[in-house]
Amino acid sequence: MPQPDHISVLGAADPATLDPDLKAIWDKCVEKLGFVPNVYGAYSVKPQRLRHFMQMYNEIMLAPSGLSKLEREMVAVVVSSANRCYYCLVAHGAAVRRLSGDPELGEMMALNYRVAKLPARQRAMLDFAWTMTTTPWLIGETDREALRAQGLTESDLFDLAETVAFFNLSNRMASATDMMPNREYHAEARPKLP
Amino acid sequence: MPQPDHISVLGAADPATLDPDLKAIWDKCVEKLGFVPNVYGAYSVKPQRLRHFMQMYNEIMLAPSGLSKLEREMVAVVVSSANRCYYCLVAHGAAVRRLSGDPELGEMMALNYRVAKLPARQRAMLDFAWTMTTTPWLIGETDREALRAQGLTESDLFDLAETVAFFNLSNRMASATDMMPNREYHAEARPKLP
């Protein structure tokens, strides 16, 4: 039985009808990635909301930060693992495989990050992400101190917190709209057979 | 023992040093509300992120939608109740009291929404918000159908989902930074003694 090929059960805009600024982004995605990520398509039914989502996303994931881009993607995948979000696990799992050059690391982040061999700093970040996602009411000074003890600055703490928070938003949008990831992600950065 | 009076444990910008666009928003808040919501202060350490947060927030909570502003605030409070987020329960609980003119309704949303007497449509929205917050991986077509059966359109579903998703972000930022709500909220729209 073929798997769903919709972008979102709530529909998507016809790309031909998009505003010029969005059309330009669509074109740039195709040029750089070969496809437009379906999360953009899912948000395209409400163009202003799409713009806000992209602005926030780009700042959190791509702006300079004490957390590397790979670390932010690892956090994204661990949050999505806690929330069992299919879209984000597929799309950001691919990003971890690509950025790290380590396909197993991507699988570990998606399936159970505790099996990975990680620097203590990264393990502390992921433990924080898990607690903040599953029991945010328990987060307290002890949890923040564990991150400072690994060398994270107050600015790093802010960035980590916002990354975790953002994927708690996007995971839920994906689940609520049954968002399907682009098929290209499945093939990306897979290991070669030995 | 006096309760904490910080804005965020990660600090806040000196308002005197804010960029002009943000300073203007600070002034407008003081003019309209009498104070600047501490969530803005907490984000002010990273001005660009503050801008994105405000843009997204304003669109979700204030733009035209099939969900009334009160309904969106009710959703905000129920999500915050599931996540036991002190900041958002205090700030948005006050909003429900004010917008509804029913102080008990605000308390019910914060403490256990299931005790409230609500139109079936609103109860369905809040049940969806609870599931999407606590077990997003279980959301499926059955849950969406329950909303459509109450007359929600696909556009309403999108708005509801994004409201729930957004407060799952903001609740976690508040918990991660130990954000304290402005004291004014506690007094707002309380009932008079009979």
Added chain:
Amino acid sequence: MPQPDHISVLGAADPATLDPDLKAIWDKCVEKLGFVPNVYGAYSVKPQRLRHFMQMYNEIMLAPSGLSKLEREMVAVVVSSANRCYYCLVAHGAAVRRLSGDPELGEMMALNYRVAKLPARQRAMLDFAWTMTTTPWLIGETDREALRAQGLTESDLFDLAETVAFFNLSNRMASATDMMPNREYHAEARPKLP
């Protein structure tokens, strides 16, 4: 939509028909508080059970103890928060506001006690109350030792345990009978607008 104004979905006795001892208590409540707490009304359908409930309640909450009356009310609210009991959170949240003269403290106890700034002794008591309420099977000597380390005597431990246990009873009676709190509580001991 107006909120429920019943005392309990299982009904309440007509005050005119109450036995003299209970009628005297009703009169005293009106004289002292201005109203009869609805929990008494809810129990009045079974007068003997009401008497037992009041006797136990009065001893636990008002008799001399190593725990102050405020501390016992704080415990009551934290237990009710874990159980999301609307009636007890409203009624005893008001008591914390009144006894402490600190309206924020009452809100913190109801919404997430971990955000409050508290003496270590009180924090230990509330942590014990949370564990005893949510996972009583895990309580062991380690938990009791944490309280003794804060100076609680064996008698204090008994009083703390009984307070926690009692509100685990009353929370469930309130939820099972859909007990509604008296509206006066909502207005009690609220802060003035600054």
Added chain:
Amino acid sequence: MPQPDHISVLGAADPATLDPDLKAIWDKCVEKLGFVPNVYGAYSVKPQRLRHFMQMYNEIMLAPSGLSKLEREMVAVVVSSANRCYYCLVAHGAAVRRLSGDPELGEMMALNYRVAKLPARQRAMLDFAWTMTTTPWLIGETDREALRAQGLTESDLFDLAETVAFFNLSNRMASATDMMPNREYHAEARPKLP
């Protein structure tokens, strides 16, 4: 390694020093049961609280009610099973074996009541007890209607709710004080080898 033989880790009064009314109860227990239930011993450090506990217990478990004494004991054991309370499972498990003449029924109530073959009315009562114990905030009119559909009156609903509520109190007192059941219960009403 011999198992604990204390009554409660918080101690117990020397029976010789008890007030006459309590001494009379001690004597009556020995006469009728052959021993004084340890829950009385555990409470004896605070005589007034013991009196209140016994009064409430006797009314709930022994007074006339639409629920039979066996049904009330079954409810007690199922609540104690949800709370994994050793004392109450041992003491009231024995009561179910004795009152029902069916030793397996007692074991089923203690270990997993869903395996028992029960009249629909009793199954509904136990399902209600389980929900009221583990997620009291979810109890609503649907749950009460399920009981009324089995013929329970409003008075029966009150009695069921109070029984559940009471064992949520006593389970927690037992866990908090590490109360040990009298050894006699283990031998009571066991089946003969075939």
Added chain:
Amino acid sequence: MPQPDHISVLGAADPATLDPDLKAIWDKCVEKLGFVPNVYGAYSVKPQRLRHFMQMYNEIMLAPSGLSKLEREMVAVVVSSANRCYYCLVAHGAAVRRLSGDPELGEMMALNYRVAKLPARQRAMLDFAWTMTTTPWLIGETDREALRAQGLTESDLFDLAETVAFFNLSNRMASATDMMPNREYHAEARPKLP
């Protein structure tokens, strides 16, 4: 209402039709125990699967190991307690009573093992069994180190893990097939009335 007397809701083979090797085992069980454990009956509908189950069971529970037979039975009961498996709690609870000569120990393992007074080594084994059963994804080197600190060898760790794993299999077969324990277990190794 008499309790179920089936072996399994999925049926059982007629013992007269069993293959000779299985018939021999049936005969030996009757000779040694007085009855054939119903778990064998439940598996007898698929003889080859029964053989595999018995081989694995016998090796895990009876082969030489750094864990005593009693310790393996204690682990079996604690796993079954976490899974609330009626069949295994009854059958292996009886084994703990018999092998230990301490009927209370059997009840403690079944109802809440944390109340038992145990050597630190056994407590560590049971804590490991509980975590491995309820949240296996959290097991890590810290948990294994806690066992090594009590003197368990790598071989002991293997045997402990396999015992826990096996009862997570058998508990689920029992629940899925509504397997009923033989009535003889209820009477076995019960204490005499003092």
Added chain:
Amino acid sequence: MPQPDHISVLGAADPATLDPDLKAIWDKCVEKLGFVPNVYGAYSVKPQRLRHFMQMYNEIMLAPSGLSKLEREMVAVVVSSANRCYYCLVAHGAAVRRLSGDPELGEMMALNYRVAKLPARQRAMLDFAWTMTTTPWLIGETDREALRAQGLTESDLFDLAETVAFFNLSNRMASATDMMPNREYHAEARPKLP
């Protein structure tokens, strides 16, 4: 940081020292698969236990059954997803991709099976597997009836139950021993870039 390359933290036998029957299996694995699955290596420290594990595994996964081999692998992956078992998700996720020829189906089973488009019969099997894994004590006749309504026979129910039960065993052995999957699985049956 390179990921772990051990077979199991409890070690593995030197293949050169294996008994002839096991050596033959090792050779056959290399011939057919190109490698020996690490679960065999992990068990090889206890040869007799390895034999029992392989016999049970082969019968459950490969013997004739009303459930297809693909269906049994889908069940294996969904159980492993509930238990967040890295080893089994990697190894059996590869099997679902290979047997189905649908790489997305494998990812869906591992990450959140509820997003897959499946025949009602398979969805019912996977829902049963999830409940049996996470809350086995709740399984009852209603759950079995849901399977029979999809055409499963009593024999199919047995096979489904045993498959679920078996992976609840193997998931826990893998977590307890930190078993690492062979790297070949990661590359197996991945989609080609479009």
